[in-house]
Amino acid sequence: MHRQRDLFRLKLILAVIATLFAVAASCCLGSSNVTLGEVIKYFSGMKDELSPTVVTIIGRVRVPRVFTAALCGGALASVGCVMQGLFRNPMADPSVLGISSGSALGAAIAIVSGLNIVIIGEGFTGSYIGAIIGAAVTWMMVFLIARSSGEYDTSSTLLAGIAISSIMSAFITVLMTLHMDSMERVYMWMLGTFSSSTVAKMQVLAVVVGICVPLLIWISPRIDVLKLGKEAALSLGVNQSRTLGITLCLASVLLAFCVANSGIIGFVGLIIPHIVAFFRVYKARQKLLMCFFVGAFFMVICDSVAKTIVAPGEMAIGAITSLIGAPYFLWLLAISRIRAGRKGEKL
Amino acid sequence: MSLGPLKADKITVTYGKRIVLDSFSHTFEPGKIHCILGPNGCGKTTLVKSLVARYAASGDISYVPQNVYGNVALSVYDTVALGRYDKSRFFTGLTPDDRALVDKAISDMELEALSDRIFDTLSGGEKQRCMTARALAQDTSWTVLDEPSSSLDIRHNQLTMRKLVDLRDNEGKSFIIVLHDINTAVRFADSFILMKGGKLVCVKDSLDTEVLSDVFESPFEMITATEGASFFCPL
Numbered sequence: 001m002h003r004q005r006d007l008f009r010l011k012l013i014l015a016v017i018a019t020l021f022a023v024a025a026s027c028c029l030g031s032s033n034v035t036l037g038e039v040i041k042y043f044s045g046m047k048d049e050l051s052p053t054v055v056t057i058i059g060r061v062r063v064p065r066v067f068t069a070a071l072c073g074g075a076l077a078s079v080g081c082v083m084q085g086l087f088r089n090p091m092a093d094p095s096v097l098g099i100s101s102g103s104a105l106g107a108a109i110a111i112v113s114g115l116n117i118v119i120i121g122e123g124f125t126g127s128y129i130g131a132i133i134g135a136a137v138t139w140m141m142v143f144l145i146a147r148s149s150g151e152y153d154t155s156s157t158l159l160a161g162i163a164i165s166s167i168m169s170a171f172i173t174v175l176m177t178l179h180m181d182s183m184e185r186v187y188m189w190m191l192g193t194f195s196s197s198t199v200a201k202m203q204v205l206a207v208v209v210g211i212c213v214p215l216l217i218w219i220s221p222r223i224d225v226l227k228l229g230k231e232a233a234l235s236l237g238v239n240q241s242r243t244l245g246i247t248l249c250l251a252s253v254l255l256a257f258c259v260a261n262s263g264i265i266g267f268v269g270l271i272i273p274h275i276v277a278f279f280r281v282y283k284a285r286q287k288l289l290m291c292f293f294v295g296a297f298f299m300v301i302c303d304s305v306a307k308t309i310v311a312p313g314e315m316a317i318g319a320i321t322s323l324i325g326a327p328y329f330l331w332l333l334a335i336s337r338i339r340a341g342r343k344g345e346k347l
Numbered sequence: 348m349s350l351g352p353l354k355a356d357k358i359t360v361t362y363g364k365r366i367v368l369d370s371f372s373h374t375f376e377p378g379k380i381h382c383i384l385g386p387n388g389c390g391k392t393t394l395v396k397s398l399v400a401r402y403a404a405s406g407d408i409s410y411v412p413q414n415v416y417g418n419v420a421l422s423v424y425d426t427v428a429l430g431r432y433d434k435s436r437f438f439t440g441l442t443p444d445d446r447a448l449v450d451k452a453i454s455d456m457e458l459e460a461l462s463d464r465i466f467d468t469l470s471g472g473e474k475q476r477c478m479t480a481r482a483l484a485q486d487t488s489w490t491v492l493d494e495p496s497s498s499l500d501i502r503h504n505q506l507t508m509r510k511l512v513d514l515r516d517n518e519g520k521s522f523i524i525v526l527h528d529i530n531t532a533v534r535f536a537d538s539f540i541l542m543k544g545g546k547l548v549c550v551k552d553s554l555d556t557e558v559l560s561d562v563f564e565s566p567f568e569m570i571t572a573t574e575g576a577s578f579f580c581p582l
Binding site: 234 | 396399400403406408409410411412414417418419420421422425429430432433434437439465478481482485487
């Protein structure tokens with residue numbers, strides 16, 4: 001049977017190379033000059049040939065920031081990919097279940113009440129704990145409501161999430177109005193930035209991503225099976241409630257750590273899965289892998305722009321992701337519609 | 348493991364206070380095409396769903412849902428290949444055996460030309476054929492089909508039904524099929540399960556105007572063709 005060749009491996013290799021290149025290039029950008037050669041020497045273990053200042057700059061400033069951006073981008077895109085698949089809804093994204101707002105509220109409470117100064121472990125501040133508690137509370141609320149009929153139902157889960165999300169956002173607004181003094185800090189943090197990345201924070205995030213993303217990759221083929229409907233999935237040994245529960249739990253953990261680390265960065269989780277789909281990667285596992293790398297690549301690029309465009313100042317990363325991502329997405333959308341129109345296919 | 352007969356013993360399903368299925372009991376014998384007939388909302392879909400749920404753990408029953416879902420976002424080939432999903436394997440790639448079954452299901456449902464199309468861009472009837480192919484690729488001894496031909500053209504309706512007959516005769520497979528077209532049912536099914544208001548009315552090996560008129564609350568006339576086949580015409 002004649003079928004189009006599956007070029008997935010090639011696409012994945014290209015995405016990985018692009019990500020590595022973006023990471024290396026972004027390590028060169030910043031207030032002091034570091035060359036690409038020095039970065040390559042740093043990563044290939046030839047640190048002795050570099051001056052101590054350069055080693056410190058790369059190791060303490062550039063690497064944490066760039067890797068945190070890459071990990072966050074990859075995690076957010078993976079979560080978006082999983083959510084869109086699970087809910088069979090192209091508009092689902094990480095913020096839709098209210099978990100981003102919930103963890104933002106938790107972190108905002110920590111910042112306002114001064115708990116963020118409390119350091120539990122290196123890189124593990126009070127705002128982290130606040131964000132994780134916030135995410136957990138939101139997650140439980142969404143699921144208690146969605147499960148009240150005894151079965152998960154995707155549309156009521158989505159609706160419950162949207163409603164809870166707006167409650168959480170409202171609480172943040174109330175909190176900011178009542179505490180005008182810390183408003184700027186909360187607001188800047190909510191807009192999202194990677195400028196306060198440290199080695200310890202990066203390590204915490206790397207561990208979380210290193211556990212959750214492989215588990216998501218393991219479970220992802222079930223997302224495709226669930227698209228056949230509850231009973232047909234059951235006949236293939238896939239239990240809908242269990243799969244939804246496990247997957248959303250993993251996604252929430254990832255999301256909580258991303259928000260705690262760098263605030264709410266919108267749009268990445270929504271747009272990256274669609275961009276990946278334009279490159280004809282559809283199967284859940286392949287799509288998730290691609291999303292992780294494309295998301296990482298995209299976030300590193302956006303962060304590079306954010307730290308250079310108004311140097312020595314910082315632009316909020318959320319603005320950059322939308323300003324770069326949205327036009328590119330619209331362009332892809334227009335192109336694909338024109339192509340489909342020529343072929344006489346409907347989209 | 349091959350499932351023997353499917354037993355429904357006093358299945359009752361309620362949604363809140365509404366009784367959708369009222370102590371339904373029947374044994375579906377293997378090696379036959381069982382056809383479930385009845386008016387809208389009489390519990391046919393609820394019945395087949397609960398049968399599938401009851402026997403799903405055996406891994407020997409497949410199901411074609413009535414609803415055709417949106418946003419599947421997979422190619423036709425990959426959708427059919429989902430029938431070969433095995434959660435005990437980490438690598439979900441297809442073995443040569445799997446590939447053979449998927450190819451067979453695709454050619455049985457005449458989907459070759461569509462195999463690279465994205466499922467969501469198909470027409471309603473093409474989606475139904477794809478879903479039927481997906482269930483056939485599962486290669487189970489029982490297949491439950493909930494209105495698999497409601498959007499099919501005449502040719503593909505005949506093709507699907509002939510395929511089921513062929514699988515029954517040559518591979519000893521068994522089918523439970525929900526249909527609205529009485530004449531398709533008469534032509535291809537071995538056993539008729541008639542339902543009304545969540546209850547089993549009767550099980551028959553051949554239909555007559557009396558029972559049809561009673562179940563559907565609409566008069567029927569039987570026409571016998573010159574070849575001896577009978578047709579039912581609603582009046």
